[in-house]
Amino acid sequence: MAYVKSFVLAAVLLAIVFGISHSHGVLGVTAVGIQGLGFAFLAWYCRGLEASSAAHAANNLSVFVFSGLGLSAVGSGGIEAVFISSGIMLLYCVCVVLLDRKFNWFTSQGDGVTAFNNKYGLKAA
Secondary structure (H helix, E strand, C coil): CCCCCCHHHHHHHHHHHHHHCCCCCHHHHHHHHHHHHHHHHHHHHCCCCHHHHHHHHHHHHHHHHHHHCCCCCHHHCCHHHHHHHHHHHHHHHHHHHHHHHHHCCCCCCCCHHHHHHHHCCCCCC
C-alpha cells in the first residue's frame, strides 16, 4: 500500500485482486473481496499483518473444517454465505478496534503490549 497515496484506493485494488485470485463463482469472489477489504483495514489499523493473517488463517481453518463436515463453503453457498462471511469479518474488525481502545495495542504512542503485560502480571518472553 506504500506505493499508492490513497488507502481506500489501495484497499479496493487489493480486495479485487484477492477476490479474483480465489476460484469461486461470482458470490464467492464477492465474499472473498469483502474479506479482503477487512484484511486491508486490519493491516492498516494494526500497522502490521499479524491481525490480518490471524483472521485469514482462522477463516481458512473454518472452511477446511466445515468442508470436511460436508457443509457448504462460501464458493458454493448462496447470497447468505456472502452476508455470513462479511458479518464475521466485520465482527472481527470491530473486536480488534475495541480491544485496541481498551489496551492500546496498536494505536498507542508507547508499547501497548508492555502495558497489557504489566496490567495482567505477564512476563515478556
